Amino acid sequence: MTVLVLTCEEDVTADAVVLQxxxxxxxxxRLDPAEFPGRVDLAVRVTPxxxxxxxxxxxxxxVALEEIRSVWVRxxxxxxxxxxxxxxxxxxxxxxxxxxxxxxxxxxRWMNDPxxxxxxxxxxxxxxxAARAGLRVPDTLxxxxxxxxxxxxxxxxxxxxxxxxxxxxxRHPQNPPLTLPTAAxxxxxxxxxxxxxxxxxxxxxxxxxxxxxxxxxxxxxxxxVTPRTPTLDWRFLPADASTWVAGEVDxxxxxxxxxxxxxxxxxxxxxxxxxxEQGDPWFLEANAGGQxxxxxxxxxxxxxxxxxxxxxxxxx
Amino acid sequence: MTMTPFALQYARPQTGEPAAPxxxxxxxxxxxxxxxxxxxxxxxxxxxxxxTASTAGSKTHWDD
Numbered sequence: 001m002t003v004l005v006l007t008c009e010e011d012v013t014a015d016a017v018v019l020q021x022x023x024x025x026x027x028x029x030r031l032d033p034a035e036f037p038g039r040v041d042l043a044v045r046v047t048p049x050x051x052x053x054x055x056x057x058x059x060x061x062x063v064a065l066e067e068i069r070s071v072w073v074r075x076x077x078x079x080x081x082x083x084x085x086x087x088x089x090x091x092x093x094x095x096x097x098x099x100x101x102x103x104x105x106x107x108x109r110w111m112n113d114p115x116x117x118x119x120x121x122x123x124x125x126x127x128x129x130a131a132r133a134g135l136r137v138p139d140t141l142x143x144x145x146x147x148x149x150x151x152x153x154x155x156x157x158x159x160x161x162x163x164x165x166x167x168x169x170x171r172h173p174q175n176p177p178l179t180l181p182t183a184a185x186x187x188x189x190x191x192x193x194x195x196x197x198x199x200x201x202x203x204x205x206x207x208x209x210x211x212x213x214x215x216x217x218x219x220x221x222x223x224x225v226t227p228r229t230p231t232l233d234w235r236f237l238p239a240d241a242s243t244w245v246a247g248e249v250d251x252x253x254x255x256x257x258x259x260x261x262x263x264x265x266x267x268x269x270x271x272x273x274x275x276x277e278q279g280d281p282w283f284l285e286a287n288a289g290g291q292x293x294x295x296x297x298x299x300x301x302x303x304x305x306x307x308x309x310x311x312x313x314x315x316x
Numbered sequence: 317m318t319m320t321p322f323a324l325q326y327a328r329p330q331t332g333e334p335a336a337p338x339x340x341x342x343x344x345x346x347x348x349x350x351x352x353x354x355x356x357x358x359x360x361x362x363x364x365x366x367x368t369a370s371t372a373g374s375k376t377h378w379d380d
Contacts, residue, residue: 005345009340009347010336010340010347010367012338012346012347012355012356012362012367012368013356013367013368015346015347015354015355015356016356016357018345018346019346019354019356019357028345029345030345058342059342060342060343060345061345149322165322165323165326166323167323172327172330173324173327176329177329177330178324178327178328178329178330179327179328179329179330179331180323180324180326180327181326183326191322192319192322193319193320193321193322193323193324193325194321194322195319196318196319196320196321196322197321197322197323197324199321199322199323200323235369238366239363239366239369240363291368291369292368293356293362293368294362294363294366294368294369297359297362297363297368
Protein backbone atom coordinates (compact mmCIF):
# COMPACT_ATOMS: atom_id res chain seq x y z
CA MET A 1 0.00 0.00 0.00
CA THR A 2 1.10 3.54 -0.78
CA VAL A 3 1.68 6.69 1.26
CA LEU A 4 0.24 9.75 -0.50
CA VAL A 5 2.18 12.97 0.14
CA LEU A 6 0.37 16.21 -0.69
CA THR A 7 2.82 19.06 -1.03
CA CYS A 8 4.52 21.49 -3.36
CA GLU A 9 7.65 20.59 -5.31
CA GLU A 10 9.99 22.93 -3.40
CA ASP A 11 9.19 21.28 -0.05
CA VAL A 12 12.57 19.73 0.85
CA THR A 13 11.25 18.77 4.28
CA ALA A 14 8.85 16.40 2.54
CA ASP A 15 11.83 15.06 0.57
CA ALA A 16 13.41 13.82 3.81
CA VAL A 17 10.29 11.80 4.67
CA VAL A 18 9.92 10.49 1.11
CA LEU A 19 13.53 9.23 1.25
CA GLN A 20 12.94 7.66 4.65
CA UNK A 21 9.82 5.86 3.40
CA UNK A 22 11.70 4.65 0.35
CA UNK A 23 14.42 3.21 2.57
CA UNK A 24 11.69 1.34 4.43
CA UNK A 25 10.42 -0.08 1.15
CA UNK A 26 7.12 1.81 1.42
CA UNK A 27 5.67 3.01 -1.92
CA UNK A 28 5.09 6.77 -2.10
CA UNK A 29 3.15 8.98 -4.50
CA ARG A 30 3.84 12.69 -4.11
CA LEU A 31 1.62 15.27 -5.73
CA ASP A 32 0.57 18.88 -5.42
CA PRO A 33 -3.19 19.47 -5.62
CA ALA A 34 -2.32 22.76 -7.35
CA GLU A 35 -1.51 20.62 -10.40
CA PHE A 36 -5.08 19.26 -10.50
CA PRO A 37 -6.56 19.39 -13.07
CA GLY A 38 -3.64 19.14 -15.44
CA ARG A 39 -0.60 17.12 -14.47
CA VAL A 40 -2.59 15.30 -11.80
CA ASP A 41 -5.44 13.03 -12.92
CA LEU A 42 -8.22 11.57 -10.80
CA ALA A 43 -10.92 9.02 -11.41
CA VAL A 44 -13.15 7.89 -8.55
CA ARG A 45 -16.26 5.75 -8.60
CA VAL A 46 -18.65 5.12 -5.74
CA THR A 47 -20.81 2.09 -6.43
CA PRO A 48 -24.33 1.55 -5.06
CA UNK A 49 -22.94 -0.83 -2.44
CA UNK A 50 -20.53 1.85 -1.18
CA UNK A 51 -17.31 0.63 -2.76
CA UNK A 52 -14.86 3.44 -3.55
CA UNK A 53 -12.50 2.69 -6.41
CA UNK A 54 -10.38 4.70 -8.81
CA UNK A 55 -6.94 6.16 -9.14
CA UNK A 56 -4.74 9.21 -8.81
CA UNK A 57 -1.95 9.70 -11.31
CA UNK A 58 0.94 12.08 -11.86
CA UNK A 59 3.67 12.07 -14.52
CA UNK A 60 5.74 10.23 -11.91
CA UNK A 61 3.34 7.52 -10.79
CA UNK A 62 -0.14 6.20 -10.18
CA VAL A 63 -1.98 4.76 -7.21
CA ALA A 64 -5.31 3.00 -6.83
CA LEU A 65 -7.42 4.85 -4.26
CA GLU A 66 -8.05 1.65 -2.32
CA GLU A 67 -4.28 1.16 -2.07
CA ILE A 68 -3.63 4.43 -0.18
CA ARG A 69 -2.59 3.57 3.37
CA SER A 70 -2.12 7.13 4.64
CA VAL A 71 -2.20 10.73 3.44
CA TRP A 72 0.35 13.28 4.63
CA VAL A 73 -1.06 16.79 4.24
CA ARG A 74 2.10 18.89 4.13
CA UNK A 75 2.06 21.96 1.89
CA UNK A 76 -0.70 21.28 -0.63
CA UNK A 77 -1.63 23.95 -3.12
CA UNK A 78 -5.17 24.76 -4.20
CA UNK A 79 -6.61 22.91 -7.21
CA UNK A 80 -7.09 24.95 -10.33
CA UNK A 81 -3.92 26.98 -9.83
CA UNK A 82 -2.93 26.53 -13.45
CA UNK A 83 -6.25 26.85 -15.26
CA UNK A 84 -7.14 29.93 -17.29
CA UNK A 85 -9.03 32.81 -15.72
CA UNK A 86 -12.41 31.96 -17.26
CA UNK A 87 -14.54 30.11 -14.69
CA UNK A 88 -11.44 29.51 -12.62
CA UNK A 89 -13.21 29.87 -9.26
CA UNK A 90 -15.85 27.33 -10.28
CA UNK A 91 -13.27 24.89 -11.65
CA UNK A 92 -11.23 25.23 -8.45
CA UNK A 93 -14.22 24.45 -6.26
CA UNK A 94 -15.33 21.51 -8.39
CA UNK A 95 -11.84 20.04 -8.36
CA UNK A 96 -11.28 20.73 -4.64
CA UNK A 97 -14.44 18.86 -3.72
CA UNK A 98 -13.57 16.03 -6.12
CA UNK A 99 -10.01 15.49 -4.88
CA UNK A 100 -10.54 16.00 -1.14
CA UNK A 101 -13.86 14.17 -1.31
CA UNK A 102 -12.24 11.17 -2.97
CA UNK A 103 -9.48 11.05 -0.38
CA UNK A 104 -11.94 11.38 2.51
CA UNK A 105 -13.94 8.51 1.03
CA UNK A 106 -10.97 6.12 0.91
CA UNK A 107 -10.72 5.50 4.66
CA UNK A 108 -6.97 6.19 4.63
CA ARG A 109 -5.22 7.42 7.78
CA TRP A 110 -4.50 11.16 7.82
CA MET A 111 -1.63 13.26 9.09
CA ASN A 112 -3.48 15.52 9.56
CA ASP A 113 -7.20 15.14 8.88
CA PRO A 114 -8.14 18.12 6.68
CA UNK A 115 -11.13 19.11 8.81
CA UNK A 116 -9.05 19.00 11.99
CA UNK A 117 -6.32 20.91 10.20
CA UNK A 118 -8.69 23.66 9.12
CA UNK A 119 -10.11 24.11 12.62
CA UNK A 120 -6.68 24.14 14.20
CA UNK A 121 -5.61 27.10 12.05
CA UNK A 122 -7.68 29.39 14.26
CA UNK A 123 -5.51 30.92 16.97
CA UNK A 124 -8.44 31.76 19.23
CA UNK A 125 -9.72 28.18 19.07
CA UNK A 126 -6.20 26.98 19.85
CA UNK A 127 -5.91 29.18 22.93
CA UNK A 128 -9.31 28.16 24.30
CA UNK A 129 -8.60 24.48 23.62
CA ALA A 130 -5.15 24.71 25.20
CA ALA A 131 -6.58 26.30 28.34
CA ARG A 132 -9.22 23.58 28.61
CA ALA A 133 -6.47 20.97 28.21
CA GLY A 134 -4.70 22.40 31.24
CA LEU A 135 -2.02 24.46 29.49
CA ARG A 136 -1.21 27.97 30.71
CA VAL A 137 -2.11 30.53 28.04
CA PRO A 138 -1.40 34.27 27.93
CA ASP A 139 -4.34 36.65 28.18
CA THR A 140 -5.24 37.50 24.57
CA LEU A 141 -7.47 40.12 22.99
CA UNK A 142 -8.45 40.15 19.32
CA UNK A 143 -10.35 43.30 18.50
CA UNK A 144 -11.19 46.07 16.04
CA UNK A 145 -12.02 48.45 18.93
CA UNK A 146 -9.17 50.92 19.65
CA UNK A 147 -10.59 51.80 23.09
CA UNK A 148 -10.76 48.12 24.06
CA UNK A 149 -7.13 47.73 22.93
CA UNK A 150 -6.03 50.75 24.99
CA UNK A 151 -7.79 49.42 28.10
CA UNK A 152 -6.13 46.02 27.61
CA UNK A 153 -2.74 47.68 27.36
CA UNK A 154 -3.35 49.68 30.55
CA UNK A 155 -4.22 46.48 32.41
CA UNK A 156 -0.85 44.94 31.56
CA UNK A 157 1.11 48.18 31.86
CA UNK A 158 -0.21 48.43 35.42
CA UNK A 159 0.84 44.81 35.98
CA UNK A 160 4.32 45.64 34.69
CA UNK A 161 4.42 43.16 31.81
CA UNK A 162 3.13 44.98 28.72
CA UNK A 163 1.74 43.56 25.49
CA UNK A 164 2.86 42.00 22.25
CA UNK A 165 1.12 42.21 18.89
CA UNK A 166 1.06 39.32 16.45
CA UNK A 167 -0.81 38.20 13.38
CA UNK A 168 -4.14 36.45 13.96
CA UNK A 169 -3.27 33.92 11.25
CA UNK A 170 0.51 33.72 11.44
CA ARG A 171 0.61 34.70 7.78
CA HIS A 172 2.51 37.62 6.34
CA PRO A 173 1.13 40.35 4.06
CA GLN A 174 2.08 39.82 0.42
CA ASN A 175 1.04 43.02 -1.33
CA PRO A 176 3.69 44.31 -0.83
CA PRO A 177 5.55 41.39 0.81
CA LEU A 178 6.19 42.07 4.50
CA THR A 179 7.37 40.07 7.50
CA LEU A 180 5.41 40.31 10.72
CA PRO A 181 7.16 38.75 13.70
CA THR A 182 5.69 39.02 17.18
CA ALA A 183 6.51 42.56 18.38
CA ALA A 184 6.41 44.43 21.68
CA UNK A 185 3.78 47.17 21.88
CA UNK A 186 5.39 50.35 23.22
CA UNK A 187 3.70 52.23 26.11
CA UNK A 188 2.97 55.22 23.86
CA UNK A 189 1.26 53.14 21.15
CA UNK A 190 -1.60 54.76 19.21
CA UNK A 191 -4.29 52.11 18.74
CA UNK A 192 -6.27 53.98 16.06
CA UNK A 193 -5.15 51.46 13.40
CA UNK A 194 -6.83 48.64 15.32
CA UNK A 195 -10.08 49.73 13.64
CA UNK A 196 -8.62 48.87 10.22
CA UNK A 197 -8.15 45.14 10.82
CA UNK A 198 -8.72 42.51 13.51
CA UNK A 199 -5.68 42.84 15.76
CA UNK A 200 -4.25 40.23 18.12
CA UNK A 201 -2.79 41.66 21.33
CA UNK A 202 -1.37 39.38 23.98
CA UNK A 203 0.00 39.62 27.50
CA UNK A 204 3.81 39.61 27.22
CA UNK A 205 5.35 36.58 28.92
CA UNK A 206 8.78 37.33 30.43
CA UNK A 207 10.95 34.59 29.00
CA UNK A 208 14.52 33.61 28.34
CA UNK A 209 13.92 30.33 26.61
CA UNK A 210 11.36 28.90 24.21
CA UNK A 211 10.27 25.33 23.81
CA UNK A 212 9.49 23.94 20.38
CA UNK A 213 7.69 20.69 21.10
CA UNK A 214 7.04 18.58 18.03
CA UNK A 215 4.63 15.70 18.54
CA UNK A 216 4.26 12.83 16.09
CA UNK A 217 1.53 10.41 17.15
CA UNK A 218 2.56 9.59 20.71
CA UNK A 219 6.23 10.54 20.29
CA UNK A 220 7.41 13.84 21.79
CA UNK A 221 10.42 15.82 20.53
CA UNK A 222 11.14 18.78 22.85
CA UNK A 223 13.73 21.31 21.65
CA UNK A 224 14.68 24.18 23.96
CA VAL A 225 15.65 27.30 22.02
CA THR A 226 17.65 30.12 23.59
CA PRO A 227 18.49 33.06 21.32
CA ARG A 228 21.99 34.43 21.93
CA THR A 229 20.51 37.92 21.87
CA PRO A 230 17.17 38.20 23.70
CA THR A 231 14.34 38.33 21.19
CA LEU A 232 10.59 37.93 21.23
CA ASP A 233 10.36 35.70 18.18
CA TRP A 234 13.22 33.25 17.61
CA ARG A 235 11.52 31.93 14.45
CA PHE A 236 12.79 34.92 12.49
CA LEU A 237 16.42 34.42 13.49
CA PRO A 238 18.89 32.24 11.59
CA ALA A 239 19.11 28.82 13.26
CA ASP A 240 22.70 29.48 14.36
CA ALA A 241 21.63 32.63 16.25
CA SER A 242 20.14 30.42 18.97
CA THR A 243 21.29 27.55 21.15
CA TRP A 244 19.26 24.38 20.60
CA VAL A 245 19.06 21.62 23.19
CA ALA A 246 17.08 18.39 22.96
CA GLY A 247 15.39 18.00 26.31
CA GLU A 248 12.52 16.46 28.22
CA VAL A 249 9.04 17.59 29.21
CA ASP A 250 7.44 16.68 32.51
CA UNK A 251 4.45 14.40 32.86
CA UNK A 252 1.97 17.22 33.48
CA UNK A 253 2.91 19.05 30.28
CA UNK A 254 2.94 15.83 28.32
CA UNK A 255 -0.55 14.93 29.56
CA UNK A 256 -1.95 18.40 28.80
CA UNK A 257 -0.48 18.30 25.29
CA UNK A 258 -2.01 14.87 24.78
CA UNK A 259 -5.43 16.22 25.82
CA UNK A 260 -5.04 19.10 23.37
CA UNK A 261 -4.16 16.75 20.52
CA UNK A 262 -7.08 14.47 21.33
CA UNK A 263 -9.55 17.34 21.26
CA UNK A 264 -7.93 18.75 18.12
CA UNK A 265 -7.88 15.27 16.51
CA UNK A 266 -4.36 15.86 15.26
CA UNK A 267 -1.70 13.23 14.63
CA UNK A 268 1.02 15.86 14.29
CA UNK A 269 1.63 19.33 15.67
CA UNK A 270 4.54 21.64 16.45
CA UNK A 271 3.85 23.48 19.72
CA UNK A 272 5.51 26.75 20.68
CA UNK A 273 5.82 27.52 24.38
CA UNK A 274 7.49 30.43 26.15
CA UNK A 275 9.34 29.33 29.29
CA UNK A 276 8.96 32.00 31.96
CA GLU A 277 11.44 33.02 34.65
CA GLN A 278 10.05 30.36 37.00
CA GLY A 279 10.53 27.68 34.35
CA ASP A 280 6.82 27.31 33.62
CA PRO A 281 5.66 26.82 30.01
CA TRP A 282 3.10 29.14 28.42
CA PHE A 283 1.27 27.89 25.34
CA LEU A 284 1.68 30.25 22.39
CA GLU A 285 0.45 28.14 19.50
CA ALA A 286 0.19 24.65 18.05
CA ASN A 287 0.97 24.58 14.38
CA ALA A 288 -0.56 21.48 12.79
CA GLY A 289 1.54 22.02 9.68
CA GLY A 290 4.64 23.27 11.46
CA GLN A 291 8.12 22.76 10.08
CA UNK A 292 10.35 20.26 11.89
CA UNK A 293 13.44 19.46 9.81
CA UNK A 294 15.33 22.55 11.00
CA UNK A 295 14.82 21.40 14.61
CA UNK A 296 15.95 17.89 13.69
CA UNK A 297 19.10 19.29 12.07
CA UNK A 298 19.88 21.37 15.18
CA UNK A 299 19.13 18.71 17.83
CA UNK A 300 19.49 15.34 16.11
CA UNK A 301 16.06 14.20 17.29
CA UNK A 302 14.61 11.72 14.72
CA UNK A 303 11.37 13.44 13.71
CA UNK A 304 11.65 12.43 10.05
CA UNK A 305 11.89 8.80 11.08
CA UNK A 306 8.90 9.18 13.42
CA UNK A 307 6.72 10.70 10.71
CA UNK A 308 7.72 8.04 8.19
CA UNK A 309 6.99 5.31 10.76
CA UNK A 310 3.54 6.77 11.48
CA UNK A 311 2.68 7.09 7.80
CA UNK A 312 3.90 3.57 7.07
CA UNK A 313 1.39 1.93 9.41
CA UNK A 314 -1.14 0.00 7.35
CA UNK A 315 -4.74 1.10 7.66
CA UNK A 316 -7.19 -1.27 9.37
CA MET B 317 -6.73 57.78 2.77
CA THR B 318 -6.78 54.17 3.98
CA MET B 319 -5.88 53.56 7.61
CA THR B 320 -2.86 51.29 8.18
CA PRO B 321 -3.72 48.21 10.27
CA PHE B 322 -2.16 48.49 13.73
CA ALA B 323 -0.09 45.32 13.44
CA LEU B 324 1.51 46.47 10.18
CA GLN B 325 3.28 49.30 12.02
CA TYR B 326 5.56 46.53 13.28
CA ALA B 327 6.08 44.80 9.93
CA ARG B 328 9.32 44.97 8.01
CA PRO B 329 10.14 44.37 4.36
CA GLN B 330 10.49 40.75 3.39
CA THR B 331 14.00 39.74 2.41
CA GLY B 332 14.34 37.73 -0.77
CA GLU B 333 14.98 34.02 -0.47
CA PRO B 334 18.29 32.83 -1.95
CA ALA B 335 18.04 30.75 -5.09
CA ALA B 336 18.05 27.04 -4.29
CA PRO B 337 20.73 25.00 -6.09
CA UNK B 338 18.34 22.08 -6.51
CA UNK B 339 15.30 21.19 -8.56
CA UNK B 340 12.42 18.77 -8.23
CA UNK B 341 12.92 15.45 -10.00
CA UNK B 342 9.55 13.97 -10.95
CA UNK B 343 10.87 10.42 -11.22
CA UNK B 344 12.63 10.56 -7.84
CA UNK B 345 9.79 12.62 -6.28
CA UNK B 346 12.38 14.68 -4.37
CA UNK B 347 14.65 17.66 -5.02
CA UNK B 348 18.01 16.83 -6.52
CA UNK B 349 21.15 18.97 -6.29
CA UNK B 350 22.63 20.41 -9.45
CA UNK B 351 25.77 18.34 -8.86
CA UNK B 352 23.82 15.18 -7.97
CA UNK B 353 22.61 13.90 -4.62
CA UNK B 354 19.49 14.65 -2.64
CA UNK B 355 18.94 18.19 -1.34
CA UNK B 356 17.31 16.87 1.85
CA UNK B 357 20.53 15.09 2.80
CA UNK B 358 22.69 18.23 2.53
CA UNK B 359 21.85 19.58 5.97
CA UNK B 360 24.52 22.28 5.85
CA UNK B 361 22.95 23.65 2.67
CA UNK B 362 19.44 23.52 4.13
CA UNK B 363 20.58 25.33 7.26
CA UNK B 364 22.27 28.01 5.16
CA UNK B 365 19.26 28.54 2.90
CA UNK B 366 16.69 28.34 5.70
CA UNK B 367 14.71 25.99 3.42
CA THR B 368 13.32 24.02 6.36
CA ALA B 369 13.10 26.79 8.95
CA SER B 370 9.98 27.54 10.94
CA THR B 371 9.19 30.46 8.67
CA ALA B 372 10.02 28.68 5.42
CA GLY B 373 7.13 28.18 3.08
CA SER B 374 5.47 29.07 -0.13
CA LYS B 375 3.28 32.08 -0.73
CA THR B 376 0.80 29.91 -2.56
CA HIS B 377 0.63 26.93 -0.25
CA TRP B 378 -0.68 26.30 3.25
CA ASP B 379 1.86 27.27 5.83
CA ASP B 380 2.35 28.28 9.45
